Structure formats: C-alpha cells, structure tokens
C-alpha cells in the first residue's frame with residue numbers, strides 16, 4: 001500500500017503515519033514537498049481547504065501512490081477574532097478526493113495583528129515563544145492550549161476523518 005504525504009513537516013507526516021498504520025496493511029510512506037498553489041499564509045477557510053486539495057492532488061501526480069494526503073494550516077476571522085484553521089484532503093488513485101477540517105482556536109490579538117500586517121504565523125510564533133520549529137512540533141495550537149492538544153494530535157483527527165469517509169464510501173459502494 002503506497003501512501004504519499006504532500007509535505008515533510010513532522011507534525012503532519014507523523015499524524016498520517018500513526019493513523020494510516022491503524023487502517024491500512026503494510027503502508028509504505030513517501031513524502032514530497034507538494035505545492036499548495038495558495039499563499040504561504042492562507043487567510044481564509046476557502047484558501048486553506050484549496051491548499052490541502054492541491055497538495056494531495058499534486059503529490060499523487062508526482063508519486064503515483066494509491067493514497068495521497070494533503071494537510072494545510074491557515075487562519076480565518078469571525079467577528080474580528082482570528083482563529084487558526086486546518087484542512088486535510090485525501091486523494092485516492094481512482095480520482096476521488098475527500099476533505100475534512102480540524103480544530104480551530106483563537107490566536108491572541110497581538111499575534112493576529114502581525115498576521116494581518118502580512119507576516120507568517122511560523123516566524124511570529126518562534127519570536128513569541130523564543131523556540132525554534134514550533135510548527136513541526138506543538139504548533140500554535142499546542143502553545144495556546146498549554147500543551148493539551150499538539151499540532152500532530154490535531155492533524156491526527158483530520159486524517160481519521162479523511163480515512164473514515166473513504167472507508168464509509170467503499171463500504172457503501
């Protein structure tokens with residue numbers, strides 16, 4: 001079973017591996033830095049979702065795997081409050097693409113202001129926490145939930161939603 005993941009970010013690759021191992025026999029994982037074809041800092045749900053879809057489609061084109069996962073993070077605003085938002089896509093070699101979204105939490109206003117000014121959350125988080133590579137580990141979600149929910153855990157939930165929808169479809173075909 002060949003499974004490709006459209007990134008090398010650890011929080012995402014570990015999430016796919018942990019969940020896919022539960023439901024697929026002998027999975028063999030490959031990673032490609034697939035293009036999301038959206039901005040580095042997606043600013044809406046629509047853009048973030050599209051980034052996930054593009055990553056999974058571009059990665060499957062490159063590798064010819066049976067299953068391809070694209071995971072994308074972004075931000076969204078509701079009533080002037082900025083939330084991190086996360087989307088995932090699973091493209092299957094038959095051409096079907098499944099999508100699902102994950103948890104959303106509020107970003108502190110001082111961080112939201114920097115994002116609105118055009119900065120990317122990754123470097124902003126590194127400055128805020130004085131730690132490097134947060135995005136591959138706890139992520140903003142881990143930092144602002146006091147470690148209760150890591151970025152990997154959040155992506156694991158999305159991957160479960162994607163694989164679950166695929167399993168539902170093949171069970172009812």
Ligand SMILES: O=P(O)(O)OP(=O)(O)OP(=O)(O)OC[C@H]1O[C@@H](n2cnc3c(O)ncnc32)[C@H](O)[C@@H]1O
Nearest residue numbers: 007009072073074075084121122125134135139140
């Ligand atoms: O290598 P890739 O796969 O691109 O991994 P990435 O960490 O850059 O991740 P994304 O491009 O998917 O998304 C960046 C977005 O992820 C969200 N995010 C959440 N926690 C983050 C963190 O600690 N650092 C950076 N981005 C984070 C945030 O909404 C950013 O806009």
Ligand SMILES: [Mg+2]
Nearest residue numbers: 036040041073
């Ligand atoms: Mg990125």
